[in-house]
Amino acid sequence: MSTTETNNGEKAGRDFRNVPKGYQLCFNKECPKKDECLRFMVGCAIPDDRDWGPAIYPNIKIGEEGCRLFATGEPQRMAWGFETLFEEVKSKHERGLRLAMYQYLNGSSNYYRYHHGEKLLNAEQQEWIIQLFQRTGYTENLKFDHYTHVFDFWK
Numbered sequence: 001m002s003t004t005e006t007n008n009g010e011k012a013g014r015d016f017r018n019v020p021k022g023y024q025l026c027f028n029k030e031c032p033k034k035d036e037c038l039r040f041m042v043g044c045a046i047p048d049d050r051d052w053g054p055a056i057y058p059n060i061k062i063g064e065e066g067c068r069l070f071a072t073g074e075p076q077r078m079a080w081g082f083e084t085l086f087e088e089v090k091s092k093h094e095r096g097l098r099l100a101m102y103q104y105l106n107g108s109s110n111y112y113r114y115h116h117g118e119k120l121l122n123a124e125q126q127e128w129i130i131q132l133f134q135r136t137g138y139t140e141n142l143k144f145d146h147y148t149h150v151f152d153f154w155k
Helices: 009-014 038-043 091-104 108-116 123-135
Strands: 004-007 076-080 146-150
Touching: 076 108, 076 123, 091 108, 091 123
Parallel strands: 004 146
Antiparallel strands: 076 146
8 A cells, every 4th residue: 555645734724614613713913923823824714705703802811922722823744544554464463453543543433534534643643553553563664544734723
């Protein structure tokens, strides 16, 4: 299985359809971190037909580092798909590795959502899974099937 990599970060910042419902937007042009803040960037991309929604109030305390609700505007490298990871796994280890991943990912349903790309693994989850394989003795070809760069709205 070959690994694919895409970059959806640029598109996500300008395409309001990717913004989760309930995501708080910011419109504070005085904030020193506004050019780096995802909440401000998304607030600038609101479509003309949108006239209300969740927002950060203008009375929030702002320091040199911005406010406590600052969200990085850098796309994050997310992953999905486990076929490449399991290619070289011996059958005696396969069940144990899958069970550990089921538990870590909160069940087999979530496991399959991450496997099929319905959910994306963040950097912390990717690292945990790679370390699981390393602890079991696997050191080669430890990569996921697909990678993409997207904004992590809930980080």
